Amino acid sequence: MPVSRFIDGNAAAAYGVKLCRPDVVCAYPITPQTPIVEYIADFIARGEMASKYITIEGEHSAMMATVAAASTGVRTFTATSSQGLAYMQEGLFYAAGSRLPIVMAVVNRSMGPPWTILAGHDDAIAQRDTGWIQLYCGSGQEILDTVIQAYRVAEDERVLIPIMVCFEGFVTSHCYEQVIIPDQEEVDSFLPPYKPPYKLDVEDPMILTTFAPPIHWMGYKKKHDEAMEAARKVIAEAEAEYAERFGRSHGGLFQAYRCDDAEAVVLTMGSLASTTKVVINKLRELGFRLGLLKLKSFRPFPREELKQLLGNVKAVGVLERNYSVGGWGGAVFLELRSAFYKVADGPRILNFVAGMGGRDVTPLEIEAVAKKTLRAAQEGKGEREVEWLLGEIG
Amino acid sequence: MVEVRIHCRGGQGGVTAARIIGLASVREGKHALAFPSFTVERRGAPVMAFLRISENEILDRSFIYNPDYVLVFDSGLLTHPSVKVGVRESTLFLVNAKSRDEAEAIGVSRLVVVDALSIALEVLEVPIVNTAMCGAFAAASRLIGMEALAKAIREFLPARVADKNVEAALKAYWEVEAYGKNE
Numbered sequence: 001m002p003v004s005r006f007i008d009g010n011a012a013a014a015y016g017v018k019l020c021r022p023d024v025v026c027a028y029p030i031t032p033q034t035p036i037v038e039y040i041a042d043f044i045a046r047g048e049m050a051s052k053y054i055t056i057e058g059e060h061s062a063m064m065a066t067v068a069a070a071s072t073g074v075r076t077f078t079a080t081s082s083q084g085l086a087y088m089q090e091g092l093f094y095a096a097g098s099r100l101p102i103v104m105a106v107v108n109r110s111m112g113p114p115w116t117i118l119a120g121h122d123d124a125i126a127q128r129d130t131g132w133i134q135l136y137c138g139s140g141q142e143i144l145d146t147v148i149q150a151y152r153v154a155e156d157e158r159v160l161i162p163i164m165v166c167f168e169g170f171v172t173s174h175c176y177e178q179v180i181i182p183d184q185e186e187v188d189s190f191l192p193p194y195k196p197p198y199k200l201d202v203e204d205p206m207i208l209t210t211f212a213p214p215i216h217w218m219g220y221k222k223k224h225d226e227a228m229e230a231a232r233k234v235i236a237e238a239e240a241e242y243a244e245r246f247g248r249s250h251g252g253l254f255q256a257y258r259c260d261d262a263e264a265v266v267l268t269m270g271s272l273a274s275t276t277k278v279v280i281n282k283l284r285e286l287g288f289r290l291g292l293l294k295l296k297s298f299r300p301f302p303r304e305e306l307k308q309l310l311g312n313v314k315a316v317g318v319l320e321r322n323y324s325v326g327g328w329g330g331a332v333f334l335e336l337r338s339a340f341y342k343v344a345d346g347p348r349i350l351n352f353v354a355g356m357g358g359r360d361v362t363p364l365e366i367e368a369v370a371k372k373t374l375r376a377a378q379e380g381k382g383e384r385e386v387e388w389l390l391g392e393i394g
Numbered sequence: 395m396v397e398v399r400i401h402c403r404g405g406q407g408g409v410t411a412a413r414i415i416g417l418a419s420v421r422e423g424k425h426a427l428a429f430p431s432f433t434v435e436r437r438g439a440p441v442m443a444f445l446r447i448s449e450n451e452i453l454d455r456s457f458i459y460n461p462d463y464v465l466v467f468d469s470g471l472l473t474h475p476s477v478k479v480g481v482r483e484s485t486l487f488l489v490n491a492k493s494r495d496e497a498e499a500i501g502v503s504r505l506v507v508v509d510a511l512s513i514a515l516e517v518l519e520v521p522i523v524n525t526a527m528c529g530a531f532a533a534a535s536r537l538i539g540m541e542a543l544a545k546a547i548r549e550f551l552p553a554r555v556a557d558k559n560v561e562a563a564l565k566a567y568w569e570v571e572a573y574g575k576n577e
Contacts, residue, residue: 006417006426117432138455171455175429176413178420271455278453360431360457 002182009172012140012179013079013105013165014039016147018049019187020103023074026054026065030084031117032169033107037079051077059084063091070100071208073199075151078102081169082109082123089127095162096131098209099224101154101194102162103147104132108270108321109169110357118358119168121269121321125298125331131224133163133231134299138271140179142250143167145242146296148187152238155194158230168321170358172271182246190245228300235297253302255294256309258284262291264377265310265347266370268319269295269332272354272361276319279366290370295332303339307346315348315382317373319366321355329353329386350382354389365389395448396537399458400527401477402467405437407524410550411465412443414528418538418546419447427452440474447537461485463535467510467523472500488534490523506534508566517562518555525551529563533570540567 007015013036017025025044027037043049054069056062059080070076080088085106095102110120124134135150137143143165150163167173200208212220232253239252249255255273258280259265266276273294280292293310295302310316320330327334333351340346352369355361369389376382398415402408409430416426424447431442444458459480466472469491481487483503490510491497497507510526517526525547532538543563548556 006413006420008429170430170432174409175427175455176416177427177452178425274453274455362456362459363454 002180004178004180006176007140007179008035008174008176009140009143009167010035010107010174011039012144013147013167014043015179015181016144017077017103018043019182019184020075020077020148020151020191021049022051022077024054024066024069024076025051025078026056026062026069026076027078027080028056028059028062028084030059030081032109032173033079033081033084033105035173036105036107040077059088060091063088063095066102067091067095067098067100070095070102071098071200073194073196073201075155075194076102077104079105079107081107082111085123085127086111089130092127092130092132094209096224097220099160099227100162101151101160103150103154104162104164105147106164106166107169107173108166114357116357117169119171119321120356120358121166121168122323122356124164124166125322127164128299128331131161131228132299133161133228133235133297135163135165135235135296136269136298137165137167137250137296138172138269138274138294140172140175140177141248143172144179144181145246145248145250148191149235149238149242151191151194153231153234156234157197159227159234160197161224161227161231166270168270180248186245190242232297232300232302232305235300251294251296253297253305255296257292257294259291259293259309259313261289262313263289264315264317264370264374265291265293265313266317266319266366266373267293267295267332267336269298270321272319272321272366275361275363276366276370279363279370283367283370288370288374290374298332301335301339303335306336307339307343310347311343313347314377315350315373317350317352317369317376319352319354319361319369323353323356333386348376348380348382350376350384351386352389353386361389365391395446395450395452396462397458397460398445398447398463398465399461400443400445400465400467401471401474402441402443402524403437403471404439404441405522406467407522408441408465408467409443411524411528412445414525414543414546414550415531415538416445416447417549418542421542421545422538424449425452427455431457440471440476442476463488463531465527465531466490467527469496472497478502486534488527488530490527506530506570508569510566513562513565513569517565518558525559526562526566529566530570532563533567540564
């Protein structure tokens with residue numbers, strides 16, 4: 001029988017990992033991710049989990065050891081945050097370029113300086129071009145369910161791409177709530193043991209990730225991109241099958257809420273989508289035709305799906321916890337705007353930059369975001385294309 | 395939905411208190427969200443912990459700006475600007491203080507005072523007031539029962555200190571229940 005536990009987001013990630021039976025776990029602690037590796041270490045110490053746990057001296061080594069383990073064809077897990085993620089960046093390219101289906105929890109914390117240990121999506125967004133799939137979660141249950149789905153997607157032969165399961169530091173990682181832990185047998189049947197198409201094996205020697213001459217190098221990159229394209233379908237499939245088996249759905253690539261007849265839509269990721277739902281419900285009751293689009297998959301970016309879904313909407317307000325300095329916008333805003341390039345009568349797209357460095361985003365602020373977006377829909381223009389939610393104190 | 399905001403200092407167990415009350419509420423069939431707001435990670439620093447309790451699924455994951463209950467674990471924090479943010483006439487303050495006079499300076503309409511520090515020092519022999527404050531909250535709010543609270547304390551705390559902490563909670567519960575809510 002599935003059991004309901006009152007646990008935080010980090011524990012939800014750890015329980016999800018445990019149910020996936022990874023062969024190797026190698027991680028270095030960093031706030032606010034540390035409890036994940038502590039929970040896993042406890043599971044292993046108590047004999048509840050059979051994984052080999054490698055203690056290591058830093059994040060770069062953690063990623064490279066995980067890459068090495070995954071190269072032998074076994075299931076692996078690691079976790080990190082912020083500066084730790086940045087420190088392992090070379091390894092991120094190594095994992096993705098080697099097409100290893102590693103799953104990593106990224107507990108999002110803004111990049112210092114100015115120094116902080118608190119939430120922001122800017123750490124993972126900065127790793128956008130490393131070639132990883134990035135899925136953003138907003139609750140303990142979504143984290144657990146997404147970890148299980150992530151292995152299915154990453155290990156699919158059409159994909160073979162590592163996945164970051166991202167969720168906000170403290171706000172989600174340290175939030176206690178009820179989380180349903182599914183049965184091991186049910187997870188086993190959804191996620192069979194990993195059968196690697198290629199692996200390092202002393203009985204059948206081969207070289208992985210060797211030098212690629214100029215005539216081949218770009219071809220590999222192109223294939224990686226094609227696999228990312230295929231991942232859009234595989235993510236949606238895995239989610240649909242998971243929903244059927246376990247009765248829970250968080251959206252595969254994204255989740256649309258009350259968008260059908262919406263004039264304007266607020267698009268956001270992670271826990272902000274949860275709070276935004278409350279705001280949309282309130283404003284709907286007052287007669288404002290607003291919807292919510294919770295974007296889960298930032299990589300692959302569901303360009304075509306979003307174009308279809310938001311094609312009839314007059315304005316989209318992108319509310320996001322990251323910003324590209326010198327790019328004049330958050331990453332999601334810039335990509336969405338680019339997706340609609342040359343689309344006649346596409347929506348007006350506004351950007352609201354918020355919630356970095358642990359700054360809370362209040363329901364009142366989100367209400368203003370929603371109303372400004374709706375106003376832009378009705379008037380055909382917005383006050384400002386990019387607005388920073390800074391409250392009273394800058 | 396009921397919203398509870400805890401003001402404490404790092405090391406007093408305010409974050410754990412939010413989790414314990416949350417778990418007790420869940421055991422009584424409700425939904426709960428409990429999460430902290432840290433600024434810096436060190437003992438003595440002002441920390442806030444947030445708790446939402448509801449009959450239905452809780453979607454609002456923002457901080458708590460209009461609390462129904464404010465728990466102040468350290469009377470030295472009564473003058474901290476965050477304590478009175480967004481409070482209403484109906485907001486109930488539960489303050490750990492030596493005397494009612496000490497707490498009354500805050501000037502709120504609904505105030506319950508409990509000397510949780512004395513209870514903690516007497517029962518636990520350490521100045522960690524969280525479980526006493528949980529017991530006082532159970533009596534002051536009637537949102538959770540002592541039985542569910544005792545179970546939640548045993549689930550969250552190591553076995554070697556669980557009994558003593560349940561005792562501290564029960565003592566604080568009766569201090570508030572038996573001596574009137576002093577509102």
